[in-house]
Amino acid sequence: MPESPGWTLEPKWDGWRCQIHTATRRMWSRHGTDLSSAFSDVADAAAGLPDAVLDGELVAVLTDGSGVAFDRLQTRAGRRRPPRRGADFTVHVALFDVLAVGDTDWRPRPYTERRIELLRLLESSPPTLRAVPTTEDREQALQWVGALVGVEGLVGKRTGAPYAAGLASGWVKWRERHTAEAVVIGVTGATPAAQALVLGRRTGGRMRAVGVSLPLAQPVRLAVAPLLYAAGEEMRELPGTVGGLPGADPVYFWPVKPEVVVEIEVDQPRLEFGRYRHRPRVRRVRGDLSPELVDEGQ
Structure with a gap:
């Protein structure tokens, strides 16, 4: 400033x-x-x-x-x-x-x-x-x-x-930036430098995608990668709006088991239309939190 x-x-x-x-x-x-x-x-x-x-x-x-x-x-x-x-x-x-x-x-x-x-x-x-x-x-x-x-x-x-x-x-x-928590439900990106996380929150007993992160910094990528386990052998598709980009192409990602919680940095503390308007930045892994503690009303 x-x-x-x-x-x-x-x-x-x-x-x-x-x-x-x-x-x-x-x-x-x-x-x-x-x-x-x-x-x-x-x-x-x-x-x-x-x-x-x-x-x-x-x-x-x-x-x-x-x-x-x-x-x-x-x-x-x-x-x-x-x-x-x-x-x-x-x-x-x-x-x-x-x-x-x-x-x-x-x-x-x-x-x-x-x-x-x-x-x-x-x-x-x-x-x-x-x-x-x-x-x-x-x-x-x-x-x-x-x-x-x-x-x-x-x-x-x-x-x-x-x-x-x-x-x-x-x-x-x-x-002004805010921090929140989200559950990792997928990984997208064709190269390590472009890899990003598909983020989720539990709503009504179901895990729903709320955004796609910015590409991961190398320290974060190295920290989160060993903790993720595949949840299927086929890629899935998210509408472009989940990534905060109305009218954008769908986002294809590899699903992972929703077991890892990460701390994210966002510019709006609340979701809009069930997702973050701008892509969050992943700051770190929150090993002290379980996915059950992360819901839409957090």
Whole structure:
């Protein structure tokens, strides 16, 4: 996490990155998906702002005040009609940059100038459209993580840098990590360097796959390999979504007896749709735990 002068820190929200064109009521995801119809309520709210192109994060805020829910955004995806009534969440946008105002390209200007312009554009914005807070104080930024609902980490940006897309942005992201336990139910990967574990949790008396780990570090691979025993002579198949990749190809793996518990590092403490959204990192073998102690509600 940056600590030197010339950097500012912003909260990293648990949502979908989006670009909003206020004058035309158009919205796009970071992958170019048109979100204008699915999130027409947001597009309509943004239409009340001056003509600009804004960068931000869509966040689903639960109406009962309990927090945010990343999975609720998926219920809007693919809809080609206005949001349905009676939903248990409201979509907000945490805005953090301005790319253009009218016909003027603001991307070459330094971050500090773009920030001032963003605040000006949002002076009379509705409650669902707000600028993210910023600070150059590392301790203050760390207090946002966990204290502000929906904040999963921080983003560091150079105050004098222009806006650039993708990896060229120079942004530094820091995400809070959590640890959990899972049972090893399979192994995948064609080479030692690519080997990963299929992870499971017991639900309703049955062992269910909840994710596929990142490739194992060599010390972890050497520690876990002697403990695993084959549970069949044929490979099995998992849907790509279990690996946290919607639309991905199936994952083929060799099943093993569910006897080994490992400690994993995850960026979300709870499962989504019965699996981890991002691939966990295996930290170590937990020889002190038995599989019966690892369940979905852990």
